[in-house]
Amino acid sequence: MALIDTYGRRINYLRLSVTDRCNLRCSYCMPEEGVEKLSHSQVLSYADLLRISAEAVAAGIEKIRVTGGEPLVRKGILTFLERLAALQGLKELVLTTNGLLLKEMAQGLRDAGVQRLNISLDSLKPETFARITRGGELSRVLDGIDAAEAAGFPPHKINVVVMQGVNDDEIIDFVELTMKRPYAVRFIEYMPTCGDADWRDLCVPGAEIRERIAKRYAIEEIRNSERSGPSKNFKLRVTASGIAKGCLFSGEGVDLRPVLETGDDALLRQEIGRIVEAKPGRHKVTDEGAETTPFAMSRVGG
Numbered sequence: 001m002a003l004i005d006t007y008g009r010r011i012n013y014l015r016l017s018v019t020d021r022c023n024l025r026c027s028y029c030m031p032e033e034g035v036e037k038l039s040h041s042q043v044l045s046y047a048d049l050l051r052i053s054a055e056a057v058a059a060g061i062e063k064i065r066v067t068g069g070e071p072l073v074r075k076g077i078l079t080f081l082e083r084l085a086a087l088q089g090l091k092e093l094v095l096t097t098n099g100l101l102l103k104e105m106a107q108g109l110r111d112a113g114v115q116r117l118n119i120s121l122d123s124l125k126p127e128t129f130a131r132i133t134r135g136g137e138l139s140r141v142l143d144g145i146d147a148a149e150a151a152g153f154p155p156h157k158i159n160v161v162v163m164q165g166v167n168d169d170e171i172i173d174f175v176e177l178t179m180k181r182p183y184a185v186r187f188i189e190y191m192p193t194c195g196d197a198d199w200r201d202l203c204v205p206g207a208e209i210r211e212r213i214a215k216r217y218a219i220e221e222i223r224n225s226e227r228s229g230p231s232k233n234f235k236l237r238v239t240a241s242g243i244a245k246g247c248l249f250s251g252e253g254v255d256l257r258p259v260l261e262t263g264d265d266a267l268l269r270q271e272i273g274r275i276v277e278a279k280p281g282r283h284k285v286t287d288e289g290a291e292t293t294p295f296a297m298s299r300v301g302g
């Protein structure tokens with residue numbers, strides 16, 4: 001079975017947020033103070049997250065990315081991942097993490113069946129890292145990355161949100177990191193999520209990032225494989241509170257909880273199909289004059 005949206009795109013990738021909590025507080029993801037956290041009862045149980053995943057896989061999802069907030073801060077995550085990895089028909093289980101808990105948990109994640117890690121790392125300089133994350137300790141993340149390598153994970157993907165005047169001076173450092181270690185670094189354009197009116201000042205467009213790298217190193221474009229990174233493939237998101245969204249920036253989403261409460265999993269699968277059909281053609285958040293509703297990235301799984 002395949003999930004096809006009205007634009008004829010095959011949706012085979014589910015981003016599943018298991019918590020809105022995080023042990024960091026990145027400036028572009030959460031406001032400094034006053035983040036309203038989901039209450040315990042608002043967060044879907046692991047059993048419900050598994051039901052959604054199972055029906056999504058039965059409907060055609062082949063890859064699941066587990067996200068947060070920071071997914072490793074949720075209690076019981078390893079057992080949940082083990083169950084997720086056992087879903088019949090799931091070809092790829094990957095996880096996005098900030099790496100802070102990897103030193104302790106990397107082997108457990110590997111043993112649970114997680115196939116690959118995406119690690120968010122916006123700076124290789126301790127002070128800049130602490131500034132962006134509002135207090136994070138870079139050395140813990142670097143130790144975590146090493147631990148994950150030792151646990152047998154394939155080369156990590158490192159996600160870097162590039163911000164003008166904050167860490168854009170490190171673009172080449174990250175490129176050079178890929179020459180020393182077997183990592184794939186992905187530069188991400190800064191997006192307006194926290195109601196940040198000045199986001200254009202911080203944004204370094206992808207074309208400019210490429211130009212800056214090309215001044216130093218020869219770069220060549222390679223094609224994405226069918227299930228590779230989100231830059232070109234099409235995905236569905238489910239938040240920790242059970243809201244399914246076709247697009248990160250769409251204000252609306254469909255609350256899956258009423259369907260979960262019916263206990264009817266066939267209905268759940270139908271609902272997933274309906275959400276995919278209604279998926280917008282593209283997001284318009286960076287369009288001139290576009291209105292954006294501020295939201296914490298941690299709430300929607302990045």
Ligand code: SF4
Nearest residue numbers: 022024026029069098
């Ligand atoms: S960007 Fe990731 S690591 Fe940073 S606060 Fe948000 S969820 Fe946490």
